[in-house]
Amino acid sequence: MRIGLLTEGGYxxxxxxxxxxxxxxxxxxxxxxxxxYALSRSEHQEDEGxxxxxxxxRRVRTAPLWMAEDDEVVxxxxxxxxxxxxxxxxxxxxxGVPEGASGAxxxxxxxxxxxxxxxxxNALYGLAELARDEGGLxxxxxxxxxxxxxxxxxxxxxxxxxxxxxxVPDLLAVAAHxxxxxxxxxxxWYEDDGLGAVDLCHAASGGTAVLPGLLARHFTGVPxxxxxxxxxxxxxxxxxxDAPPAVRSLLAAFQGRLAAEAYGRAEVVTAxxxxxxxxxxxxxxDRERLRTVYPGMDARPFAxxxxxxxxxxxxxxxxVGRVEPAKDLVSLLHAFAEVRKRQPKTRLxxxxxxxxxxxxxxxxxxxxxxxxxxxxxxxxxxxxxxxPVSFEEIGxxxxxxxxYAYASxxxxxLSSVVEGFPVGLAEAMLCGRATxxxxxxxxxxxxxxxxxxxxxxxxxxxxxxxxxxxxxxxRRARLGAAARARALxxxxxxxxxxxxxxxxxxxxxxxxxxxxxxxxxxxxxxxSVPAEAHVPVRWTAASPRLAAxxxxxWAAGRxxxxxxxxxxxxxxx
Numbered sequence: 001m002r003i004g005l006l007t008e009g010g011y012x013x014x015x016x017x018x019x020x021x022x023x024x025x026x027x028x029x030x031x032x033x034x035x036x037y038a039l040s041r042s043e044h045q046e047d048e049g050x051x052x053x054x055x056x057x058r059r060v061r062t063a064p065l066w067m068a069e070d071d072e073v074v075x076x077x078x079x080x081x082x083x084x085x086x087x088x089x090x091x092x093x094x095x096g097v098p099e100g101a102s103g104a105x106x107x108x109x110x111x112x113x114x115x116x117x118x119x120x121x122n123a124l125y126g127l128a129e130l131a132r133d134e135g136g137l138x139x140x141x142x143x144x145x146x147x148x149x150x151x152x153x154x155x156x157x158x159x160x161x162x163x164x165x166x167x168v169p170d171l172l173a174v175a176a177h178x179x180x181x182x183x184x185x186x187x188x189w190y191e192d193d194g195l196g197a198v199d200l201c202h203a204a205s206g207g208t209a210v211l212p213g214l215l216a217r218h219f220t221g222v223p224x225x226x227x228x229x230x231x232x233x234x235x236x237x238x239x240x241x242d243a244p245p246a247v248r249s250l251l252a253a254f255q256g257r258l259a260a261e262a263y264g265r266a267e268v269v270t271a272x273x274x275x276x277x278x279x280x281x282x283x284x285x286d287r288e289r290l291r292t293v294y295p296g297m298d299a300r301p302f303a304x305x306x307x308x309x310x311x312x313x314x315x316x317x318x319x320v321g322r323v324e325p326a327k328d329l330v331s332l333l334h335a336f337a338e339v340r341k342r343q344p345k346t347r348l349x350x351x352x353x354x355x356x357x358x359x360x361x362x363x364x365x366x367x368x369x370x371x372x373x374x375x376x377x378x379x380x381x382x383x384x385x386x387x388p389v390s391f392e393e394i395g396x397x398x399x400x401x402x403x404y405a406y407a408s409x410x411x412x413x414l415s416s417v418v419e420g421f422p423v424g425l426a427e428a429m430l431c432g433r434a435t436x437x438x439x440x441x442x443x444x445x446x447x448x449x450x451x452x453x454x455x456x457x458x459x460x461x462x463x464x465x466x467x468x469x470x471x472x473x474x475r476r477a478r479l480g481a482a483a484r485a486r487a488l489x490x491x492x493x494x495x496x497x498x499x500x501x502x503x504x505x506x507x508x509x510x511x512x513x514x515x516x517x518x519x520x521x522x523x524x525x526x527x528s529v530p531a532e533a534h535v536p537v538r539w540t541a542a543s544p545r546l547a548a549x550x551x552x553x554w555a556a557g558r559x560x561x562x563x564x565x566x567x568x569x570x571x572x573x
Contacts, residue, residue: 001032001508002058004198004216008209009041012050012060016041018204018229019051021295021496027054028497032504035198036060037189037212043067061194063187065180065208073136082130083140084149090123091153094253095163118264120257128185128215136186141179150175154246166246173243174250181254184211196220199508202500203262207232207255210262217265223511225503226262229272229295230420231279233259238418260284267507270500272421273442291503295421296496299488302430305407312433314473315345317466318409320402321416321424322355323363328438330369331459332415333389337373338463340388343470347388351405367391406431410476411469416440417456425451426491429483434476436465446491450483 005011011022026034034057040046043066053060075083099119131137140146151171154163166174189195195216203210203226213224233255240248263269263285270293271277277290317336321327329350336348354360370389392399399405402424406412412428412435419441426446428435435451437443444453452469454461469476489495 001200001504002198003029003032003034003504004195004201004213004222005034005036006038006201006203006209006212007036008039008065008205008207009045010038010204012036012038012053012057013040013045014048014051015045021229022204023051024296024298024493025497025500026057028493029501029504030054030056032056033058035195037195038062039065039184039208041065061189063183063189065183068138068142068179068183073134073139075134075140079130079134080140080145082126083137084145086123086126086130087141087146088149088153089119090127091150092156093120093123093257094250095153095156096158096160096253097153097156098158118261121261124214124261125218127182128218131185132190132219138179138183138186141175141182146179147171147175150178160249162245162249166250167244170244170246173247177251178254181208181258182211184208184215187212190215190219192220195222198222199511200225200504202504203227205229205232206259206262210258214262214265221512223507224262224266225268225270225507226266227270227272227293227500228276228280231259231276231283233283234279256283263289267510268503270503274445275442276420291499293496293499293503294490295423295426296493297423297426297430297491299430299492301401302403302406302427305403305431307432312410313347313408314410315343315347315470316409317346317348317411317413317470318351318405318428318433319348319413319415320351320405320428321414322359323350323352323366324355324359325362326416326418328415328417328457329362329366331457331462332413333366333369333373335415335459335462335466336389338460339466339470340374342463342467346466346470347390349405349409350389350391351394351399351402353393363391402427403431406433409433410473411436411466413462413466414438414443415456415462419443422446426487429487430491432480432484434469434479435483436462436469438462447483448486450479450486452479 005022005026007016007018007022010016010018011026013019036053036057036059038060040062043064045066046062046064050060127137151166153159154166154171189212195201195212196219198216199222201213201216201222201224203213203224206226206228210224210226213222213226216222217224233252236248236252236255240251243251259280260283263280263283266289268291269280269285269289270291271280272293272295274292277292280290281287317339319329319332323329332348332350336346339346350366354363370387370391374387374389392405394400394402394405399408406428410433412425412431412433414422414425414435414437416422416438417440421442422437425435425437425443429446429450435447437447437451437453438456438458439453440456447453452465454465469479
């Protein structure tokens with residue numbers, strides 16, 4: 001099978017989102033070929049280079065999102081008219097303008113009016129076809145005509161209030177964002193020697209990474225699969241709280257429409273957890289096409305820690321993660337002050353690096369707060385000689401890897417107010433550690449009853465839960481063992497790869513044959529490697545009594561695992 005892996009700001013670059021799980025997926029499915037189509041987010045990311053690629057990565061094609069390449073395409077009169085119609089309809093949809101109210105929109109496809117098909121989709125694919133005909137739309141999307149078209153849509157009758165109140169700076173900001181998001185329309189990835197040659201497109205995230213897959217499906221019929229470990233619309237709401245209302249509204253409308261289009265066209269949409277899945281359903285995803293595939297983590301670095309608790313300090317609380325305001329370390333420090341009143345020997349180890357300039361400022365604030373909360377530790381009745389709160393980073397002599405951080409404490413704490421999939425929590429579970437967490441994101445789903453969960457921004461509840469576990473070592477041991485068993489069952493690399501492999505086979509088996517590949521004898525060859533069918537049971541020989549009755553030879557006795565996969569029928573798709 002040949003997979004077109006679509007990424008934005010991640011694999012195969014050294015830094016970025018979704019890099020790790022994509023790398024594990026490609027290595028884990030070595031029997032299949034991968035073509036990687038990557039959109040980079042910054043010049044620094046490109047300068048850092050790629051991670052080492054396995055032999056089954058057949059080709060890599062990249063395009064920058066951080067700079068606008070000049071395609072030197074000058075549109076003629078007819079092409080400019082088409083651009084104004086398509087872009088005007090797309091802007092009208094984002095502004096909430098009813099069909100025909102803008103006065104410049106007519107039918108966007110032959111034999112069908114705009115009311116008979118999704119207006120956003122028609123506008124999007126109309127722009128894509130125009131870009132293909134003209135060789136690109138980079139200049140048109142950056143032109144003053146695009147800004148004027150957006151302004152007309154915002155002032156048209158029926159536009160929602162936020163759009164009507166948009167000022168010139170708001171229009172320029174929205175136009176710049178749309179130009180950046182729509183740059184994949186001008187790429188030359190959609191020919192028969194590009195994405196048209198793959199059996200399946202797999203978008204590793206939502207948003208702009210989905211666009212190449214949508215266009216490949218539109219132009220060549222390649223089936224599309226979308227994986228999201230975080231919904232782009234939710235990210236937009238969380239990361240642009242200070243943007244003007246018009247900018248927030250119009251960009252949220254674009255992200256929502258693009259997500260709905262991707263969910264509607266994709267054969268399968270996978271979510272990393274139920275929390276993300278609920279967002280996908282709210283954005284229009286069909287429940288029948290949704291699958292939950294948990295992130296896969298390498299359990300080997302945590303295996304030794306999970307099998308032994310001798311190195312754990314029974315009076316140590318551990319927090320591990322990126323230092324940023326969303327992690328709410330302020331509440332954790334106030335909760336720890338309450339813990340110290342009841343358990344004076346307890347210490348708190350905060351392990352993590354700041355996330356950007358904002359994270360560095362937040363780390364400084366937390367250090368100052370810790371010094372204010374515990375000023376007299378060296379002179380008190382339970383003097384330790386230093387502050388009971390330590391701030392450290394992974395990579396030093398004491399903490400070369402994250403597993404050592406989890407190993408050092410009796411309880412791992414998560415205090416976030418915003419979370420997607422809590423990777424650090426799953427790592428602590430693999431280490432067999434009892435956990436105390438706030439009820440945000442997918443925390444409850446990940447914990448599954450193997451840890452204590454408290455409301456966010458509630459230091460007193462967080463402190464009470466920590467004290468309860470610190471005072472009960474037997475309970476800590478039971479919860480830690482249950483947590484490790486759950487993590488090994490659900491959150492390993494092996495289960496992640498197996499799930500995606502099964503979905504790949506399911507999609508391709510239902511897809512029509514678009515191209516015929518011949519073997520050396522000139523016979524049709526659907527795959528370069530035949531698809532295998534894994535039997536999800538354990539086989540054994542039957543007992544003599546059952547065999548005497550004429551029963552099947554596999555129906556009784558002690559099970560033994562079958563080690564040889566069963567090949568699919570000759571020529572099966």
